[in-house]
Amino acid sequence: MQRPQKTLRRLQLTLAMTALLSTSPTWAQEWGSYLKPFAADSLWNSRPVNPVFDNFVIPTDTYFPAVTNNTYSTGIFLASPDDPPVTVKGLTGSKGLFNTDDENYHDVTIPHWPAAARAAPGTDGHADIVDPTTGIVHSLFKLKQEGTQWTAAMYAWTKIDGRGWPEPGHYYQGARATGVPAAAGIIRTHEAAQKPEYYKHALAMSLSYSGLSPNPAYVFPATSADTYAATRNKGSIPEGSLVMLPPDFDTSRISNAEVRRIAETLKRYGAYIVDANIGTPFVIYAEIGSDANPSPSGWNNTVANELQSVRAGLRRVISAESWVDGNGNKFTPNQNLNLLSMRGNWTQQSGSVLGKFSSWDQAVVFPATSSVSEVVNYSNRGMNAVTWAKPVMGASYTLTARTTNGGKLRMSIYDQLAGKVVFDSGYLANGESKTFTWNANSPRLALYAQSGVGNSTAVGGQLLKAN
Structure with missing residues (x-):
């Protein structure tokens, strides 16, 4: 008897994913890897204990809630050391490729470009x-x-073994509105093929403007939101929020296996709001080609109504007793994150070589030189105005230099209202720190970077709240 085509495709996919998991090296199946992105204590891989919920209900909208594994989701492509480099340019007729971290337009050469890489349709x-x-x-x-040329409108990057969310200094680390990569939180192909009771990470979700908050437009752990949030949003849920189904939500009444699986995940891990959409109460994202679509054959009244019941049950998490990471360890999410970036225009003060900002290094990088060179950055782009991370008047902060090859970092803060310099760190070598009280109402930063001699030098820094 001939097997139905849909069932055959699912069987082939399951076998392929089983083969992938069995043949993948150990590193590919550990935290911070292609199959398990980000650190164990990333909020994507963690769950709240005894969460407290807001009472706002995501409203209905033009369309029904959806789970998408195609048009507006993404593919996640694994590069190998043997893959060739590819230079990505800006879209034809545009200013160029916008690089979110250095806030400039320029081409980017990706060191290893997999042949399978494709854009979402x-x-x-x-x-x-x-x-x-x-x-x-x-x-x-x-x-x-x-x-033969790859082009794009925007480029961003993040560490595969990192937090999975930006920090105030490196505030945009992916193509979603909240600054996260599109791959963060999506249901992966290999996960969907295994048909678990629930997915072991928080999901990625977008809301329509009717559900999103205009002010604040975003909250921790997000560092940004959609451009027109203040005027378009009419709801009460900021981007970056975690939404969950309460513990008493009855998943046994859900007949569709994939909707029930998603609901079980929403009860345990929830979903982070990473973007806005037009007219759909919520969209949950799955990897393109995965078997996570609850209605793969098209419209299904039962699925639509069950997703509506999920919508009606979802609530924003406003606090939690504690958190449990992917290894089962309790922890408190860290909001004291680096405030400083080395982005901006650097001009030469002395010496023979010019240091330039390298986003991938998060530092100013000097080429090899036989004498000390110094550059200065007056652009005041070293700190981004992330709302939940603004410096607090009277609080203590610590600046620490992160340099190589004898490089040195110096930072001064000029208060534009007071008309004077209120802090100058002096030159700090690698690992050296300076703690000071923040007392600038209208700060303007000047950053200085000094090279070492001989090999290339990288000069970066970290600015953290000290108390």
Whole structure:
């Protein structure tokens, strides 16, 4: 008897994923890897204990809630050391490829570009490339192949073994509105093929403007939101929020296996709001080609109604007793994150070589030189105005230099209202710190970087709250 085509496809997919898991090296199945992105204590891999919920209900909208594994989701492509480099340029007719971290337009050469890489078919054109050799997830928005040339509107990156969320200094680390890569939180192909009781990570979700908050537009752990949030949003849930189904939500009444699996995940891990959509109460994202679509054959009244019941049950988490990471350890999420970036325009003060900001190094990098060179950055782009991380007047902060080859870092803060310099760290070598009281109402930063002699030098820094 001939097996139905849909069932055959699922069987082939399951066998393929089983083969992938069995043949993948150990590193590929550990935290911070292609199959298990980000650290064990990333909020994507953690769950709250005894969460407290808001009472706002995500409203109905033009369409029914959805789970998408195609047009507006993304593929996640694994690069190998043997894959060739590819230079991505800006879209034809545009200013160029916008690099979110250095806030400039320029081409980016991805060191290893897998042949399988494809853009999502929707207008967002998402694609994320995981490169284990560099430990980087390359996240692209509106990716296109124009002839033999790859182009995109935007490029960002994050560490595959990192938090999975940006920090105030490196505030945009992916192509979603919240600064996360499109791959973060999505239901993966290998996960869906295994048909678990629930997925062991928080999910990625977008809301329509009717559910999203105009002010605040985003909350921790997000560092940004959609551009027009203040005028378009009409709801009460900021981007970056965690939404969950309460413990008493009855999943036994859900007949569709995939909807029930998602609901069980929402009871345990929840979903983070990473983006806005138009007219759909919520969208949950699954990897393109995965078997996570609860209605793969098209419209299904039962699925639509069961997703509506999930919508009606979802609530925003406003606090939790504690958190449990992917290894089962309790922890408190860290909000004291680096405030400083070395981005901006650097001009030469002395010496023979010019140091330039390298986003992948998070530092100013000088080429090899036989004498000390110094550059200065007056652009005041070293700190981004992330709302939940703004410096507090009277609080103590610690600046620490992170340099190589004898490089040195100096930072001064000029208060534009007071008309004077209120802090100057002096030159700090690698690992040296300076603690000071923040007392600038209208700060303007000046950053200085000094090279070592001989090999290339990297000069970066970290600015953290000290109390």
